[in-house]
Amino acid sequence: MSKVQEDVTEFFDSADEVKAKVAAVANLFRASKFSTLFTGAGLSTSAGIPDFRGPCGVWTLKAQGKRAVGADLTKCNPTIGHMVCKALLDTQHVKHICSQNVDGLHRRSGVERHLLSELHGNTNLEICEKCGKDYFRDFETRRPGNGVFEHKTGRKCHSEGCGGDLADSIINFGEGLPKKEWDKAETAFKQANVCVVLGSSCKVTPAAHLPQQIGQRGKQGGWPKLVIVNLQRTPLDHLASIKIHARTDEFLALLAQELGIASVPAPTSSPSSSMLQLPTPTEILAAVESEARARNSQHPYASGGSAEGVAVSIAELKVSDSVKVLLRGA
Numbered sequence: 001m002s003k004v005q006e007d008v009t010e011f012f013d014s015a016d017e018v019k020a021k022v023a024a025v026a027n028l029f030r031a032s033k034f035s036t037l038f039t040g041a042g043l044s045t046s047a048g049i050p051d052f053r054g055p056c057g058v059w060t061l062k063a064q065g066k067r068a069v070g071a072d073l074t075k076c077n078p079t080i081g082h083m084v085c086k087a088l089l090d091t092q093h094v095k096h097i098c099s100q101n102v103d104g105l106h107r108r109s110g111v112e113r114h115l116l117s118e119l120h121g122n123t124n125l126e127i128c129e130k131c132g133k134d135y136f137r138d139f140e141t142r143r144p145g146n147g148v149f150e151h152k153t154g155r156k157c158h159s160e161g162c163g164g165d166l167a168d169s170i171i172n173f174g175e176g177l178p179k180k181e182w183d184k185a186e187t188a189f190k191q192a193n194v195c196v197v198l199g200s201s202c203k204v205t206p207a208a209h210l211p212q213q214i215g216q217r218g219k220q221g222g223w224p225k226l227v228i229v230n231l232q233r234t235p236l237d238h239l240a241s242i243k244i245h246a247r248t249d250e251f252l253a254l255l256a257q258e259l260g261i262a263s264v265p266a267p268t269s270s271p272s273s274s275m276l277q278l279p280t281p282t283e284i285l286a287a288v289e290s291e292a293r294a295r296n297s298q299h300p301y302a303s304g305g306s307a308e309g310v311a312v313s314i315a316e317l318k319v320s321d322s323v324k325v326l327l328r329g330a
Contacts, residue, residue, distance in 0.1 A: 028193075078109035080252070
């Protein structure tokens, strides 16, 4: 088996395994005074955004001389997973989210800036180089034709008496992480009793040092606890108290209901009072079991990548049309 194949192998826990592990994670949340989430590309694949190391991920296909089908991030909506993350913050089960994603979906789900650390930037965010004012746009702020390390967008700050140059917030390889975002994340993770990794390979540093440190401290004295939800193996699996091979949408929908959350806020583009009912645990677990049997018996690799090829099992549940739209991230 080639190195690429080893990297993209996906595993699927049975419904019984997922159910038991979700219950265990819920118990950790109940016992924790400060829980955090660490999110990666796997959280956004059901929105139609390719991940990096999945079977149809950006790096996987590049190694094969192919190119992943991109997505217009401005047209991608928060998924059921993003909305559950928001609900966990609203109910105080989670105190902070640290994300490696640049898609802006956490912000569009309604997560407030001070509760979120976007370590690798946000494609919709530009910042004044002079006064530091943020501008959250409904378009991608990066200027076409800019070099890798060129960030000025050509727009100016509108703050009175400023007029400074605006710069996109994307962090490319070889660039340092934004101090403000890193400081927020580090402060939160130092307080954390529980960290749940959602859809991250835990390979990109220094961001991955945050869950790594949680796991190392936990191994030394019992707490804090590291939980990893990812279809593939990660280099931090040996530090995890619980490892769950499941899709993040399904895990989060089950966890929400285990914690008594039956509905989640609608995306911010919907009326503010709108709530979406989650599929029942029975429906979700049936979908989990169906996919686990199909994947484990037929072939070891998920189709991954496109909106049609990911999270198919949960998207096909017999639920209302509004929930189906959210599940598909359409």
